[in-house]
Amino acid sequence: MASSERPSPRVSIDESDSRPWVDSYDEKPSFSVGDKVYVRNGSTDEGPYVIATVGDGKFTLSLESGEAVRDGSEIDAGDLKAA
Incomplete structure (x- = not known):
């Protein structure tokens, strides 16, 4: 990783062993690719x-x-709800 790059804030990486690995998510994404959702739009939902x-x-x-x-x-996670 270049010195100007920051690690993703969503994962922890343990490099204390000979091979780095992902320890855990700090903040797991609320939805995954392929999930169906509605976009909240006031009193109605789109989707x-x-x-x-x-x-x-x-x-x-x-x-x-x-x-x-x-x-x-891009749409904020707070504007979405599961379908």
Whole structure:
């Protein structure tokens, strides 16, 4: 890892042995790729959509066909609920 790169804040890495390994998630993502979710929009919910990518507390969504939702913009985890 280059000196300018930071380790992901979502995992712990143990390098005390001869081979590094992931110890645990600090914050496990609330959804995984392929999960179906609704987007909360005031008193209504949009969807269901499919989780396309998982980022640091943000997700991109797609339709079942694979077409990006909202032009592929990231959506906060707090704006989603499981379908």
